[in-house]
Amino acid sequence: MTGTTITVHGSFETFRPSERATVHVVVGFEGPKRESVVTETTRSTQALVGGIVDRHDPEHGPVTWWASDRIRVWSSRPFHDKGEQKPLVHHALTSTRAKFRDFEELARWVERAATYPGVRIDGIDWALTESTQQSLIADVRRRAVEDARAKAEEYAAALGLSEISCVALADPGMLGDQVHGGGGGPVAFARAASMKADPGGLELTPEDIAVSASVDARFVAS
Numbered sequence: 001m002t003g004t005t006i007t008v009h010g011s012f013e014t015f016r017p018s019e020r021a022t023v024h025v026v027v028g029f030e031g032p033k034r035e036s037v038v039t040e041t042t043r044s045t046q047a048l049v050g051g052i053v054d055r056h057d058p059e060h061g062p063v064t065w066w067a068s069d070r071i072r073v074w075s076s077r078p079f080h081d082k083g084e085q086k087p088l089v090h091h092a093l094t095s096t097r098a099k100f101r102d103f104e105e106l107a108r109w110v111e112r113a114a115t116y117p118g119v120r121i122d123g124i125d126w127a128l129t130e131s132t133q134q135s136l137i138a139d140v141r142r143r144a145v146e147d148a149r150a151k152a153e154e155y156a157a158a159l160g161l162s163e164i165s166c167v168a169l170a171d172p173g174m175l176g177d178q179v180h181g182g183g184g185g186p187v188a189f190a191r192a193a194s195m196k197a198d199p200g201g202l203e204l205t206p207e208d209i210a211v212s213a214s215v216d217a218r219f220v221a222s
Contacts, residue, residue, distance in 0.1 A: 002220075003221055005219070006152045006164070006219045007216070009148065009172070009214065010144045011212065011215075012140045012144040015210050016128060016211065018103075019132060020101055020126070020127045020129060021206065023109075023124050024121070024124070024125070025096045025098075026120045027093070027116070028094070029118045030091045032088070033090065034073070038092045040117065041071060041092035044116050047116055049068055051112070062102035062106070063099065065099040066097060068096040068097075070094075073091065075088055076089050103204055124204070128211075140212060140213035141213045152166075152221070156219075161221040161222055164220065164221045168217065169216075169217045173216070187212070
């Protein structure tokens, strides 16, 4: 092979506002009587799910999808601080997830759901729609390749060379010579949000979702 080999790492990152939010809710009770624990957990779960069903519309929302796991029941016998076992304690738990497209409605629902007995809000996952995600993945990959080529052209120009040709392109670390030492995959997503309560009600502030891509590339310059 003639010419000068130039190996580079290309990357690109873009941001988009969150389009969907999946809230995770747990309903659970514990107590000395198994039947009472199961009854209370079932009752609160039904009330919680009822509020989701009323808002469910796959096309228009505010809830576009939801799922609720079957009730889990188990027992434990805790130990006293002196090492003696206490009476048997029964536990019951359900887990429910709901995807919202309307974040204001999500805030109102979370604020109300949190008042139900035994309910715990376990977290909120922020995401893009599938169509937006696929479009962004294609774009950031293309821009990462463009970044790699621009770097190679700059290096070639610094050497007084004017023609470059790509001879290898790969996801990070796949060129076989440890070109890129960083971790992570070729496409990455990052998301964050803040949640606070004020006198006017719960306020959810989702931050933009970062979508990034990176590649390793090898060029020959002459």
